[in-house]
Structures are given as C-alpha cells and as structure tokens.
Amino acid sequence: MIGHPDPLVRLGMRAVLAAEQQCLVVGDAGDGPRMVGLAGCLQPHVLLVDAELLDGRASELVERIHQRAPRTRLVILGRCGDVTEIAALAEQGTAAFLPKHAGAFAVVEAVRQAAAGRLGMRMWLDAYDALTPRERDVLHLSVAGFRVRAIAERLCVSWRTVAKHRENLTAKLGLRGQTERIHYALRRGLCSLGGQLPPLSTPVNTLASRAVSASCNEEAGKRAA
Amino acid sequence: MQPASKTTDITVLVADGHDFVRAGIVALLESEADLQIVGEAADGIGTLRLAEQLRPTVALLDVMLPGVSGLEVLRQMPSRAPGMRAVMLATHDNPAHLLEATRVGALGYVLKGGQPAEIVRAVRAAAAGRRYLAPPLSEDILATYAAEMADSMPDPYETLSAREREVLHLTAAGCTSAEAARQLFISPRTVEGHRATLMHKLNLATRREVVHYALRRGICLIDD
Numbered sequence: 529m530i531g532h533p534d535p536l537v538r539l540g541m542r543a544v545l546a547a548e549q550q551c552l553v554v555g556d557a558g559d560g561p562r563m564v565g566l567a568g569c570l571q572p573h574v575l576l577v578d579a580e581l582l583d584g585r586a587s588e589l590v591e592r593i594h595q596r597a598p599r600t601r602l603v604i605l606g607r608c609g610d611v612t613e614i615a616a617l618a619e620q621g622t623a624a625f626l627p628k629h630a631g632a633f634a635v636v637e638a639v640r641q642a643a644a645g646r647l648g649m650r651m652w653l654d655a656y657d658a659l660t661p662r663e664r665d666v667l668h669l670s671v672a673g674f675r676v677r678a679i680a681e682r683l684c685v686s687w688r689t690v691a692k693h694r695e696n697l698t699a700k701l702g703l704r705g706q707t708e709r710i711h712y713a714l715r716r717g718l719c720s721l722g723g724q725l726p727p728l729s730t731p732v733n734t735l736a737s738r739a740v741s742a743s744c745n746e747e748a749g750k751r752a753a
Numbered sequence: 754m755q756p757a758s759k760t761t762d763i764t765v766l767v768a769d770g771h772d773f774v775r776a777g778i779v780a781l782l783e784s785e786a787d788l789q790i791v792g793e794a795a796d797g798i799g800t801l802r803l804a805e806q807l808r809p810t811v812a813l814l815d816v817m818l819p820g821v822s823g824l825e826v827l828r829q830m831p832s833r834a835p836g837m838r839a840v841m842l843a844t845h846d847n848p849a850h851l852l853e854a855t856r857v858g859a860l861g862y863v864l865k866g867g868q869p870a871e872i873v874r875a876v877r878a879a880a881a882g883r884r885y886l887a888p889p890l891s892e893d894i895l896a897t898y899a900a901e902m903a904d905s906m907p908d909p910y911e912t913l914s915a916r917e918r919e920v921l922h923l924t925a926a927g928c929t930s931a932e933a934a935r936q937l938f939i940s941p942r943t944v945e946g947h948r949a950t951l952m953h954k955l956n957l958a959t960r961r962e963v964v965h966y967a968l969r970r971g972i973c974l975i976d977d
Binding site: 533534535536537538539540541542543544629631632633635671673704705706707708710711714 | 770771772773774775776777778779780781865866868869872924925926927929959960961963964965968
C-alpha cells in the first residue's frame with residue numbers, strides 16, 4: 529500500500545510497483561488519517577509512506593498503524609530534517625528509511641527487504657556521526673568559504689593536516705569535491721544559503737553577492753508568497 | 754521508436770528527474786488515446802538530445818531537471834528542436850520561474866501537486882498552440898508579477914551564452930570539468946574557459962559562490 533500526498537507520485541509508484549513480480553498494490557492514500565484507516569482495512573505487507581504524511585507526529589501515527597495493522601511493515605521516504613524522530617523508529621527496527629527522492633530501484637529494493645522482514649535501514653545518518661570533531665570543524669569552515677590555509681590558521685594546525693582532514697571527511701561522506709560538500713552541508717542544515725559571506729572575502733565580492741541576492745528568484749518567491 | 758499510428762497523434766517527450774513522477778506522468782498520458790509517449794529523459798542534457806532526435810509535438814519539462822535545468826532546456830529548444838511545444842512542470846508556484854518560462858517560450862505551466870488531469874489538459878492545449886496555465890496559476894498572476902519586475906535591474910544571467918549557461922548548470926550540479934566536457938562533447942579546457950568567463954560575467958569568485966548563486970537563482974535544487 530502507498531501513502532503519498534502527491535497524486536502524480538502515487539500514480540507513478542503504483543505503475544512502478546505493479547510492474548514488479550510478487551508486488552501487488554492494494555491501495556493508496558493521500559493523507560494521514562485515510563492512510564491509517566485504509567491500512568487497517570487492507571492489512572498490507574508493506575506500507576510505503578512519504579514522511580510528509582506523518583507530519584511531525586511520526587511515532588503517534590506509526591503507533592496507530594501498528595495497532596490496526598500489526599503485521600504491516602513501513603518504508604518511510606523522508607528528508608534529512610525529518611530524520612531525528614523517524615531515525616529512532618528505524619533504530620528500533622520499526623521502519624525502513626530512505627531519502628525522499630530515492631530512485632525507483634532503491635525503493636523497490638527497500639519494499640522487498642521490508643516484506644522479508646529486514647528493516648532498520650539508515651542512510652547517511654551514520655556518515656556524519658562517523659566524522660571526528662576535527663573533521664567536522666574542517667567541513668563547517670570549508671563550506672563557509674574558508675580556504676585550506678585560513679582553516680589551518682584558525683585551527684592552529686598545518687595546512688597539510690587540514691587538507692588531509694578534508695580528504696578523509698569527503699571520502700567518509702561519499703562525496704567528491706567542494707561543490708558536493710556544499711550541497712551536502714546545505715541539505716544537512718550545516719550552513720545556510722543566507723547572504724552571509726565567507727569572512728575572508730574581499731569587499732568586491734560582498735557587493736556582487738548582494739546584487740545577486742537582490743535579483744534572485746528565492747527573494748521574488750518570498751515576495752509573492 | 755514506433756511510427757505514429759495516426760497522423761493526429763500528439764507525440765510527447767517526458768523529462769523529469771524523479772523516477773516516480775516520471776512513471777506517474779507516463780501512466781497518466783498512456784491512458785489517453787490521442788497522446789503517445791515517444792521518449793523519457795531524467796536530466797537536461799538527455800532531454801535536449803532526445804528532443805533533437807525524436808522531434809515530439811510536445812515536451813513536458815520539469816523546471817528543475819538535474820544537470821541542465823528545464824528552463825535552460827527550454828531556452829535552447831528553438832535551435833535544437835524548432836517547432837516543438839513545451840509544457841513546464843513545477844513543484845512550487847514560483848512566479849519568477851513562471852515568468853521566465855513564458856518569456857522563453859513555454860506554452861503550458863502546471864504544478865506537480867495539483868490534479869493530474871491538468872497535465873493532460875496542458876499537453877493538448879500546447880499541441881494546439883494554446884497557452885495553458887493550470888490553477889492556481891493564472892494570466893493575472895503572471896501579468897502582475899511581470900509588471901512588478903518590469904523596472905527591476907537587468908539579470909546578468911541573460912548575458913551568458915548558451916554554452917556558458919550549460920557549464921554553469923553542470924558546475925553547480927557538482928560536475929568536474931572533465932565530466933561536463935564529456936556531457937557537452939567539448940574539451941575540459943574549453944569548459945574551464947567557459948567557466949572563467951561566466952564567473953567573470955556574474956562576478957563570482959569561488960566555487961562556493963557559483964553554487965550559492967545557482968541555488969538562489971533557482972538553477973539547481975538541494976535534492977535529498
């Protein structure tokens with residue numbers, strides 16, 4: 529069974545899962561209460577649910593699903609921000625967890641694994657935890673725009689040490705290069721998109737960044753909203 | 754590609770980076786007798802290539818296609834696949850994207866969270882050469898926003914060449930020079946040259962500023 533707020537995605541999930549052997553989509557729901565009710569009626573083996581439907585009360589909803597459909601296993605699609613509460617569920621072995629925009633292949637595999645009773649999948653949660661405090665410092669400073677030498681100065685270590693830390697943390701997080709580090713940091717909420725500038729940048733850059741931020745779409749979006 | 758069964762068939766190219774959204778659109782359009790899906794693409798470069806090859810009547814383009822964005826694909830349509838009509842698919846009702854899309858030639862604009870039937874309606878309208886903005890969007894919203902933006906400062910993005918825009922999009926998406934070069938069929942040195950020029954035009958000094966510019970300008974998303 530499928531729970532997702534977006535009708536187009538529900539349709540797509542149905543189409544993808546229906547093409548899989550041993551998979552039968554028995555129903556779908558676009559909101560939390562309907563999903564809980566329907567799961568109670570249908571008793572699906574697996575409920576593939578978008579975290580948006582759990583809407584901040586994940587443990588409560590999951591509890592209710594378990595009461596009504598005790599044998600149903602959950603595969604939750606969520607974003608990094610949702611992780612804390614849902615991560616706890618994954619750790620208890622209550623649910624499997626995948627990033628929101630995971631590809632069809634990964635989701636089908638997670639559904640199969642869940643049906644076979646293998647849950648507790650946790651992605652990119654551990655990677656950040658596995659960093660040493662020093663590696664975290666280097667990551668934060670690096671994505672804030674500090675160059676290797678500036679980081680070295682600030683942390684009172686040699687630039688070679690910084691370069692090594694950066695290499696190690698990048699490998700641990702499975703990233704390649706500065707662009708991916710920045711994307712990762714933004715996604716994890718380690719830095720923000722706001723107008724704040726790397727403290728070491730020149731006044732010329734300051735002006736340029738302001739001009740960009742004034743004409744950018746995000747601002748325009750806010751104004752319209 | 755199989756030949757069109759009837760000459761009146763509307764051929765459609767579906768371009769969206771998310772597997773389930775793409776599968777949903779395909780399932781939706783396949784159930785319509787007059788619509789025929791001729792190709793699917795998951796990123797911008799693939800979309801341009803398929804559009805050139807397949808010459809569909811209508812392309813359904815995600816505004817935020819990975820790599821080269823849907824809006825950039827749209828800008829290049831007149832030279833790559835002239836005569837093709839475009840319907841944009843957006844996650845958010847960002848009026849800046851709506852305005853840019855209609856300015857560079859999109860006929861339809863549909864929000865993904867809305868009624869799926871709106872997509873079918875927009876595709877048929879585009880095939881007939883009519884503009885269609887799915888609710889809650891409207892010509893009023895577009896006109897109001899266009900008037901608001903009329904006297905804002907010119908966008909330096911407009912000064913970039915098509916190649917420079919492609920390099921910008923790929924760089925912001927995390928491609929190295931070598932990877933971007935492979936995708937664009939040019940040499941890494943040429944990519945680096947384009948990147949230097951575009952960074953100069955946009956007054957950006959570092960890779961970090963390029964990524965931030967791209968995110969603020971709505972060229973790429975922080976995808977998770």
